[in-house]
Amino acid sequence: MKQVIELNVNGMNYEVAVDPQDLLIDVIRESIGLTGTKKGCGEGDCCSCSVIIDGDLVLSCITLAIACQGKKILTIESIEEKDGKLDPIQQAYVEKGAVQCGFCTPGMIMATKALLDENPNPTRDEIKRGLSGNLCRCTGYIKIADAVEHAAEQLQKRSEN
Amino acid sequence: MSEITKEFSVLGKSIPRVNGADKVRGKIQFAEDLSFPGMVYGKLKLADVVHAKIIKIDTSKAEALPGVLAVITGKDTPKAYNIMHYQATEHPLANGKVRYYGEPVAAVAAINKKIATHAVTLIEVEYEELPFIIDPLKSLAQDEIRIHEEFKNNLHLDDVQSFGDVEKAFNDSHLVLEENYYTNGVHNAFIENHCAIADFNLENGKLILHTNIQLPNNTQRILSDVLDMELSQIRVKAPFIGGAFGGKTEPTPLSIVACVLSKKTGRPVKIASTRKETFYINKGRHPSYVKLKMGFKEDGTITAADVDYIIDGGAHSSWGMIIMWFSAALMHLPYKIPNIYFHGRRVFTNRPSFGAQRGVGGVQARVPVECLLDAAAQKLGKSAIELRMQNAVESGYQTKAATQVRHSEFKKCLEAIREKSGFDQKHGKLPMGRGIGVAAGHYSTGGAYLLFNSFRPHSTANIKVDPEAGITVFTGITDIGQGARTVVKQMAAEMFGVTVNDVNLFCQDTMMCPFDNGTYDSRVTYGVGHAVKNACLAAIEKLTDFVAAGMRLAPHHMICKNGQIVSKFNPKKTIPFKKAVEMYLSSVGSLYATGEYTPPQPSAKYPGGLIGPSPAFGFSAQAVEVDVDMDTGHVKIVNYWEAGDCGKVLNPMSVEGQVEGGISMGIGQCLFEDVAVSENGIPLNPNFHEYCIPGIMDMPEIDGECVESYDPTSAFGSKEIGEGPLVVVPPVFLNAVSDAIGVRMTKLPLKPETILKALGKI
Numbered sequence: 001m002k003q004v005i006e007l008n009v010n011g012m013n014y015e016v017a018v019d020p021q022d023l024l025i026d027v028i029r030e031s032i033g034l035t036g037t038k039k040g041c042g043e044g045d046c047c048s049c050s051v052i053i054d055g056d057l058v059l060s061c062i063t064l065a066i067a068c069q070g071k072k073i074l075t076i077e078s079i080e081e082k083d084g085k086l087d088p089i090q091q092a093y094v095e096k097g098a099v100q101c102g103f104c105t106p107g108m109i110m111a112t113k114a115l116l117d118e119n120p121n122p123t124r125d126e127i128k129r130g131l132s133g134n135l136c137r138c139t140g141y142i143k144i145a146d147a148v149e150h151a152a153e154q155l156q157k158r159s160e161n
Numbered sequence: 162m163s164e165i166t167k168e169f170s171v172l173g174k175s176i177p178r179v180n181g182a183d184k185v186r187g188k189i190q191f192a193e194d195l196s197f198p199g200m201v202y203g204k205l206k207l208a209d210v211v212h213a214k215i216i217k218i219d220t221s222k223a224e225a226l227p228g229v230l231a232v233i234t235g236k237d238t239p240k241a242y243n244i245m246h247y248q249a250t251e252h253p254l255a256n257g258k259v260r261y262y263g264e265p266v267a268a269v270a271a272i273n274k275k276i277a278t279h280a281v282t283l284i285e286v287e288y289e290e291l292p293f294i295i296d297p298l299k300s301l302a303q304d305e306i307r308i309h310e311e312f313k314n315n316l317h318l319d320d321v322q323s324f325g326d327v328e329k330a331f332n333d334s335h336l337v338l339e340e341n342y343y344t345n346g347v348h349n350a351f352i353e354n355h356c357a358i359a360d361f362n363l364e365n366g367k368l369i370l371h372t373n374i375q376l377p378n379n380t381q382r383i384l385s386d387v388l389d390m391e392l393s394q395i396r397v398k399a400p401f402i403g404g405a406f407g408g409k410t411e412p413t414p415l416s417i418v419a420c421v422l423s424k425k426t427g428r429p430v431k432i433a434s435t436r437k438e439t440f441y442i443n444k445g446r447h448p449s450y451v452k453l454k455m456g457f458k459e460d461g462t463i464t465a466a467d468v469d470y471i472i473d474g475g476a477h478s479s480w481g482m483i484i485m486w487f488s489a490a491l492m493h494l495p496y497k498i499p500n501i502y503f504h505g506r507r508v509f510t511n512r513p514s515f516g517a518q519r520g521v522g523g524v525q526a527r528v529p530v531e532c533l534l535d536a537a538a539q540k541l542g543k544s545a546i547e548l549r550m551q552n553a554v555e556s557g558y559q560t561k562a563a564t565q566v567r568h569s570e571f572k573k574c575l576e577a578i579r580e581k582s583g584f585d586q587k588h589g590k591l592p593m594g595r596g597i598g599v600a601a602g603h604y605s606t607g608g609a610y611l612l613f614n615s616f617r618p619h620s621t622a623n624i625k626v627d628p629e630a631g632i633t634v635f636t637g638i639t640d641i642g643q644g645a646r647t648v649v650k651q652m653a654a655e656m657f658g659v660t661v662n663d664v665n666l667f668c669q670d671t672m673m674c675p676f677d678n679g680t681y682d683s684r685v686t687y688g689v690g691h692a693v694k695n696a697c698l699a700a701i702e703k704l705t706d707f708v709a710a711g712m713r714l715a716p717h718h719m720i721c722k723n724g725q726i727v728s729k730f731n732p733k734k735t736i737p738f739k740k741a742v743e744m745y746l747s748s749v750g751s752l753y754a755t756g757e758y759t760p761p762q763p764s765a766k767y768p769g770g771l772i773g774p775s776p777a778f779g780f781s782a783q784a785v786e787v788d789v790d791m792d793t794g795h796v797k798i799v800n801y802w803e804a805g806d807c808g809k810v811l812n813p814m815s816v817e818g819q820v821e822g823g824i825s826m827g828i829g830q831c832l833f834e835d836v837a838v839s840e841n842g843i844p845l846n847p848n849f850h851e852y853c854i855p856g857i858m859d860m861p862e863i864d865g866e867c868v869e870s871y872d873p874t875s876a877f878g879s880k881e882i883g884e885g886p887l888v889v890v891p892p893v894f895l896n897a898v899s900d901a902i903g904v905r906m907t908k909l910p911l912k913p914e915t916i917l918k919a920l921g922k923i
Contacts, residue, residue, distance in 0.1 A: 019275075035194040036187020038403075040352040041436040045849035048352055076187035086182060094181035097814035100822065101642020102184030103353045103403025109185060128857045135849065137352055137404045138642050140821030141857040143814075 005069050009034065010078035018065045025049045025060035028075060036076040036106050040135070047134040050107040050114075051075050057114035076106035079113065088154040089113060089147075098147035100138035108134050112148050120159075121152060170722070171655040172877055175814035179647045179661055180401070189401045192356035192373045193433050200358065201230055203422050203432035204277035205415055206267040206284050207441060208259040211842030212293035212308070212511045215257055215286065218267055222283040228276035231425040232284065234267045238421060240387045243478045244379070244411045244517075245612055248317065250309055251477040251514070253387070253417035259288065260308055260476035261513050262843050263441030265414045270422040270430050293511040295842050297473035298450065301508045308476065308509040317474050317481055318507040320768045322489050324561035325500030327456075330465035334456030338537055341452050342529045343908040344891065346473065346836045347829070348445035349518050350854050353403020355442065356433040357416035361423035368395045368423070372416045373402045373409050375639050376679030379612050380412045381671045387417055388424075399669040405641035406826070407517035408444055410681055411479060440847030444516030445836060447472040447484055447507075449525035455533050461541050461548045465500035468492055472525065474507045475514035480521070481507045483772055487522025487605075490773020492530065493560035495571050495603040495780055496552040501561060511842050519826060521682065523604060523888030531600040531892030532907060535899065545588065545599050545896070546579045549782075563764055564774045568880070570806040573868035574782035575601060577804035581864060582784035588900055594791045595799075596901025600893035601782040604885035605775035606875075607684025609760045618757035619684070621675035622692040624653070624700050626742055626752040632657055633665040636692065637677025638685050640668065643883055644815040645685045649693055651812060652877065656697035658721030658738065675755075683881035686811065687777060688758050690876035695756025701726075703752060708741050777872050779881040780806040783824075783893045785861075789901040791920065794913030796832055796898060803865040805886060809878025810867050819882045820865050827890020829855045835910050 002017040009032060016031040025042075028051070029035050037060055040048035044062040051060045052074040081087050086094065089112050099105050108131065115122060115130030122130060127148045128141075136144065183189050220232040238253040255266045267284045271277035294306045300315045308315050331337050357372035368390065374380050377397040385392045402409065415432040422430040434442065450471040456464035470488060474481045489503045538545040550572060558566045578599060579585065587597045611619060623635040634653050640646040646668065650661040657663075667673050678684065704726060705716040712719075714728050721727075727735035745752055763774035786800040803820060810816050833853045837845040846852040871878040895906045904919045917923045 029194075034187075035190070038187075038191070038353070039193070040354070040403075041849050043436060043848055043850070045436075046352055080186070086185060090182075090185035093185050094177045097175065097177065097818050099178050099181050099184045100644065100818055101351075101353070101402060101404045102178075102180070102189050103191060103351075103642075105184050106187040131857050133856070135352060135854060135856060137350055137406070137826070137854060138822050139818055140823075140825035140863075141855075141860045142821045142863065143818060145857065 005066055007065065007068055007073060008071065009073045010075060020066055022065045023061055024063040024065045024068055027065040028060060034075055034077050038103055038106055040103065047111065048104050048107040050110040050134070052110055052114055055117070057111055076109060079109060088158070089116070089151040092147040092151035092154065096147040096150055097143040098139060104134060104136045108136065108144060112151065116152055116155060120155060124149065169655055171651050171661065172811045174812065176647060176651055176661055176812055177814070178644060179650055191353055191403050192358065192371060192400050195358055195371055195400060197358065197360060197429040200429040200431055201270050201272055201426060202274045202277045203268055203270045203419055203430045204281045205265040205418060205432065205438070206281045207438065208255065208262065208264045208266050210259055210288050210290055211262045213259045213288035213290045215255060215259060215266060216289050217287040219285040220267065223269055223280040226276065226280045226283060228272045229269060229280045230272065230428065231270045231422055232267065233421055233425065238417065242383050242387050244480050245482065246383065246386065247482065248478045253414040261511055263513055264476065265418065268418045268422060270426050293842050295510050295512055295838055297471060297508040297510050300510050301506060308511060312509060315509040316506060317478055317509055318485055318505065320505055322503040322562065322767055322769060327465040327467045327500045327502040330500040331456045334464045335459040336457040336537060336540055337454065338533055338540065339452065339454040340533055340536065340907055342532060344449045344524050344528050345830065345909045346446060346448035346515055347518065347834045348440060348443060348836050348852060349406040349408030350852065351404030351406060351408060354434045354436060354439045355409070355413045355415060357413070357419040358429055358431040359419035359423040360429040361420065361427065363427045366394055368420055370397045370416060370420060371400055372397070374399050374412060375405050375410045375641055375681055376612070377639060377669055377671050378637060378676050379679055382613055383412055384417065384420060388420055396672040399639050402639065402641045406519040407521060407681060410517055411444060413442055436849065437847045440844060440852065441513055443475065443513035443836060444479055446518035446524060447474065447515040451525060451529045453529035453533050455537065457537050457541065461543050461551055463496055463498050463552050466492060466498050468503045470503065470505045472507050473512070473515060474509050475512040476509060477514040479514045479516040484517065484522045486769030486772035488526045489769055490562060490564060491522055491526035493562050493564060494566065494778065495554050495601060496549065497554055497558065499561060512838055513844060517681070519823065520604060520884040520888040523602065523884065524830065524891050527600065527602045527888045528892045528895065528909070532895050535896045536905060544585050546575055546584055549601055550575050562767070562773065566778055567874050568777060568872040569780060570868050570870040571603065571780040574780050574804040574806050577866060577868055578782040578784050578802055582802045584784050587786070594789050594901055596789065596897045596899070597784060597786045598893050598895070598897025598900055599784045600889045600896055602885060602889040603778045603780045604881055604888060605682060606687045606777040606779060606881035607760060607775055608682050608772060609763050609774045610771040611678055617676055618759045619678040620688040620692040620758045621677065622689065622696040622756050623675055624696045624754045626700055627746065628739065628743060630665055631663050632659065633667065634693065635667045635674045636689055637674040638668050638689050639680040641680055643819060644812065645680065647815065648686055648811055649689060652690060652693045653697055656694065656701065656721065658723055658725065683883045686879055687875055687881065688760070690879065691758035692756045694876040695758070696754045699756060700752060700754035703754065704741050704745055707745050707749060708736055712736065777808070777874060777880045779885040781885045781889045783889045785893050785897045787897045787901055789898060789916060794916035796911060798861040801861040801863045803863055803886060804868055805882060806868050806870045807882035808870050808872035808875055808880035811877055811879050816867060816882050817865065820886045821863060823884065823887035824863060824890055825855050825860055827887045828859065831891050831894040831909060831911055833910065
């Protein structure tokens with residue numbers, strides 16, 4: 001029999017019915033209906049499923065939903081400016097050509113947010129390390145690194161104003 | 162449009178992806194994100210044997226499980242299929258026999274994934290295991306283990322192309338070199354798995370298939386045959402696609418099975434493959450065994466090439482024929498070779514099938530030629546770049562196979578690499594462990610043939626103009642992430658003098674959109690470019706014919722610019738585009754236009770002659786400087802240079818993205834990737850932790866450029882860029898590592914242990 005738990009996703013509380021072995025990604029995508037988080041491998045290899053839980057970057061495809069009760073979960077759907085427009089990371093990804101097919105993009109952006117939250121002024125090398133787990137088959141990564149550099153600059157400018 | 166010179170205002174700009182904002186929000190719906198009322202879930206049962214007769218399948222326990230709606234086996238999918246429907250060997254669910262580990266043998270539809278997954282384990286299959294064979298060279302040398310009854314010695318293909326007289330040419334040559342090369346099998350490894358949702362309407366007998374497929378019309382045709390349905394009863398819609406690279410061209414077993422299950426249950430059925438299942442289906446790049454012999458005059462002019470070519474096809478026919486003939490055709494360029502003999506064979510083995518991957522047939526052709534040229538340069542005491550330069554083709558060249566190269570700036574690419582890499586100053590002169598390699602190549606911009614025999618236009622664009630929607634383009638192409646939607650909108654926006662936001666686009670839908678040969682072989686920008694341009698011209702002609710007289714102008718003196726229809730010679734004579742449209746609609750009627758494109762057709766007087774000729778070719782030259790760790794065998798990329806000829810660059814950011822992505826995939830094939838099976842025929846690395854594609858830390862910064870170029874046969878001057886850069890990468894690394902360690906490397910991948918073995922260290 002499934003049990004009903006409460007998950008806090010993007011600032012909202014959702015009641016969901018889960019089995020103990022249900023994975024967070026499936027609950028987010030199917031029970032809650034937020035399909036922005038993508039499943040590329042289901043085995044914790046590609047990082048497309050990246051979400052942020054209590055400030056840490058977490059792979060939702062290998063995380064149990066019941067283990068996330070009482071935690072603050074952020075998915076790609078939470079990333080936006082207060083007025084609903086694209087946030088600087090998203091804006092940079094679009095402008096710098098860091099998005100091709102877009103499948104790895106939500107995970108990349110979550111990893112970028114986690115990186116820049118912890119290290120607002122990363123070197124290019126630190127950027128690469130911060131995104132080293134996220135696989136992309138389309139872009140060759142160069143423009144992704146460019147986008148993160150640009151996003152960091154834009155965020156710095158904003159915090160200075 | 163008879164423009165002699167033209168400045169673009171929308172084309173030629175780095176317009177970001179038109180759906181970029183939705184992609185970064187996670188709002189884009191890929192196949193697995195789709196949901197429909199009453200939808201149920203399907204799951205395949207995969208064989209856990211390598212080669213076996215299917216004696217009996219007992220589905221009773223699965224059928225009895227509460228929540229299961231249908232269970233099917235091979236008898237429900239009796240027709241074989243493949244991409245061209247030529248020598249089709251594959252059934253969606255195996256018929257009578259399993260030929261590779263992981264081949265689907267049964268399938269279930271159930272109300273949720275958990276029940277479907279459990280039900281599959283309750284299906285009992287009785288096999289009579291047969292001896293299996295996984296080495297292609299052994300496979301073709303025997304006939305006791307026959308994988309398909311109709312193919313003796315497991316030879317799927319065995320054919321010859323012969324041009325000129327290679328033996329005489331070799332006898333007259335100053336230098337003749339011969340070498341054996343091996344290129345590895347790799348996987349497309351798109352991050353989005355295969356997925357299909359089939360919706361069969363029992364009331365009217367119509368089927369809709371939503372699936373991430375590059376070729377909706379081709380899939381529609383295959384379904385029509387395999388399911389015994391009228392073409393017009395089937396609609397194939399591709400949602401946004403998360404990467405494809407050739408691996409989403411052939412309909413997957415799961416997509417056809419979803420259709421059968423939907424018909425049986427009357428419910429929409431969704432089947433998504435796990436990453437492991439995606440690897441089992443494979444259909445990636447064929448491993449190749451090529452023995453290449455080339456002759457040279459004393460001055461380095463190439464005299465002849467003799468190619469003995471064998472590719473491992475795995476268990477089924479798939480794209481095999483096209484791969485083989487593509488390789489044959491690609492041998493003829495980008496250097497002038499007056500005599501070529503090509504003996505090609507494709508062999509079946511009990512492995513997951515090999516199919517099409519970005520740069521089809523290209524790696525298998527480029528590696529032998531580029532590596533042997535390097536060896537020849539050394540023997541002749543010439544610069545490897547100079548040797549290429551003197552044999553390089555130019556615009557107007559016709560190969561001995563009768564393929565025309567109507568436009569080429571290949572020499573500019575070689576020159577750019579020579580200048581910026583310092584190759585000639587470094588090659589053979591760097592300290593032990595450090596090396597530089599060069600390689601070059603070309604690729605076709607769409608083939609001249611349709612995937613199935615027909616004389617229809619290869620691409621069509623239909624345009625509707627009205628105040629209700631603005632400008633709407635309907636075309637059958639598929640955007641697989643490469644930016645097709647963006648460039649098509651740029652083309653229409655350029656022609657109509659508006660912005661990309663003013664253009665609506667419908668594509669990848671067989672009902673809404675006109676028939677299209679599909680997205681493969683780098684055909685889209687060039688092919689659809691012509692279709693879109695012709696359609697735009699037709700629409701603009703209707704408008705200008707209508708408004709010109711009232712403005713006292715000749716229609717052909719008017720252009721669309723900045724939302725106006727204006728005289729080319731007098732900017733004061735102008736009318737807003739929208740006003741002209743409204744007037745036209747009131748006075749004449751609805752404003753529609755259509756444009757088509759079919760590439761020039763080849764003469765096909767030799768085996769495989771339909772495959773290879775292309776209306777245009779892209780070219781690429783690359784160099785890489787590497788540091789090989791002499792103790793561990795690891796290859797570090799120190800510098801990477803690239804120069805490409807893709808004609809007029811229509812979107813610099815997109816072009817760079819294709820080059821960088823292509824080089825990344827090439828680096829993967831060279832250094833990290835290899836689809837492996839155990840000696841028991843079981844896939845060893847069907848996952849991303851053991852099949853390692855490059856990550857961000859593995860990519861070098863690239864000093865890349867597009868040489869100045871404009872192809873006059875192209876609608877907007879452009880040529881292919883999506884595949885050519887990739888095929889040059891494997892040989893450039895082989896040549897670089899050879900230079901670094903002083904041992905000729907002839908096999909891929911260049912794993913550390915391979916390098917250490919070459920050094921005699923293990």
